[in-house]
Amino acid sequence: MKQLIPLICLIYAGLVAAADTCSPVYPSYWQDPDSQFADQWKGQVISDKPPADWTEPVFRLSGDFPRTSQDESADQPWRNGSFDSLFNPNTSEPDRSKLANDYAWAVMNYIQEGNIGNADIDDDWSVCNNQVRSWYHIPFQTYSVLTGREFMHGLTRESRLNFSLNGPNGNFTAVGSVWAVAMYNATAAYTLGTVWQPDGKAIVPTESLQFEEGAVVGKLLFNTLSPAQLPNLTNVPAWTANISDPNFCSCSSGTPGARCTMPQESQQCPRTPSSNRLPLLQFDVAVKDSRAGNTQWVFATFVADGQRKANEPVPWNRISLLGLMWGNDTPPTGILARNYPEDPRENGFREAVIFWDTVDMLNAAGGATQSSWPGHLGCNSRLNGPADNQNATCLSCHATSSVVDTNNTTVPLVAQFKSTITEQCVLPSNGDPNSGIDASGANATVQNGISFATMDHLFLYNTPTGTPFNSFVGNVNVLGNVPDYGPGESGNWISLDYSLQLSISILQWKQWMANKEKEVHTLDAEVPSR
Secondary structure, three states: OOOHHHHHHHHHOOOOOOOOOEOOOOOOOOOOOOOOOHHHHOOOOOOOOOOOOOOOOOOOOEOOOOOOOOOOHHHOHHHOHHHHHHHOOOOOHHHHHHHHHHHHHHHHHHHHOOOOOOOOHHHOOOHHHOOOOOEEOOOOOOOOOOOOOOOOOOOEEEEEEEEEEEEOOEEEEEEEEEEEEEEEEHHHHHHHOOOEOOOOOEOOOOOOOOOOOOOEEEEEEEEOOOOOOOHHHOOOOEEOOEEOOOOOOOOOOOOOOOOOOHHHHHHHOOOEEOOOOEEEEEEEEEEEOOOOOOOOEEEEEEEEOOOOOOOOOOHHHOEEEEEEEOOOOOOOOOOOHHHOOOOHHHHOOOOEEEOHHHHHHHHOOEOOOHHHOOOOOOHHHOOOOOOOOOOOOHHHHHOOOEOOOOOOOOOOOOHHHOOOOOOOOEEEEOOEEEEEEEOOOOEEEOEOOEOHHHHHHHHOOOOOOOOOOOOEEOOEEOOOOOOOOOOOOOOOOOEOOOOHHHHHHHHHHHHHHHHOOOOOOOOOOOOOOO
């Protein structure tokens, strides 16, 4: 009994260290030398491991997933019934805006607890020993040379930035790249653990899966632009990271039509510590909430707001809510998304709230090309952040999340990512229903007789949670192919319930399995990160 008393005292004093959720099974970052998967880097130029004299922290993958379902409802204040009216289309716009703001910040505070507040900002978001609650990362975002995690903070490369801005010397175009890291609460991690096993293997889903109520994802998106280029980046947290070309490196194989090998990619796009710190650009949040209509997901986007919030004492709170959505306000059959709803700034959305003062703050830096302003939002002002595509929405991209098939293909995140199909979010021009301009300012044409309005309805449909993405119009598959999952497959995509990162990690796992015995590794497919 005497031996138990000191332990009990330590527990009540809060002095017992939290369980370490990091797992040594999967690689923590691309070219991780301590990984059992080190053969992945065969033949590559090694540029993403800590130098011998490195004394700073190194990213550790939190992947010791819970193996039983988790109930975190008592710790999630946004699940309170006082937020029910947020999802009621009859709630007044002012009331919905207040509810949306309170909901999003309740989730943000939940994500921040135990993850921030270190003396050095570079030590924040090291989630393995969170003293409040457990958080996790997705394994195997490490096999891609161009996008794989870097060793300092576990950031993966995402979109290329191309903003039209106006500075002291006039209009200019700012080109950069986005580097991001996401973390998942225990409820979400339980579902991840049904795929990623303790023995370092993956069980690829053969049926659509669903995350459980209360699953939460938080995602920090940093960028290579500077506060001098984009003023709202002033005074916000910034990290040094081991990245490739800040302007978004690409590889050329030297042979027309051929992809680079992974060794070639490592030669042409080496990593090096960023000469300038990468400021926080955006913070995305996703929450599984059964009140959110068919999707049962709520997505929110915060953006850097360092000038207006310069006096905010918590650096990570020098951000403002751009918007919150739980549906795409799907246009009715035959109606263009660019025309529906009418004047959303004046009339609002039925399934989203946009904070127009934040939009105006971002666009105050806008230059000559309005479609490339940093506050461009998504299709017809639906929610999408500065790092995202103007023709889509947060939900519409994530609705495409699927298990890659035997050909390592999946649904394009945005119709524009596949050149053989009709684009989405197009406004016809010159009275011609078959040609027009999309929200990014690019020319677009109708393909295969599928109208712009039909494609809008398809890609902005509120896909029910855990349901395969529908790629058919009548009997016509507008994507041009059905998924091939092997003998006995149903012809439907296998849904990963709005988790694009899970889709990406499964792709990279399958690519590794196909390449294991090869002398030279080549990736035959790339999925844009999100």
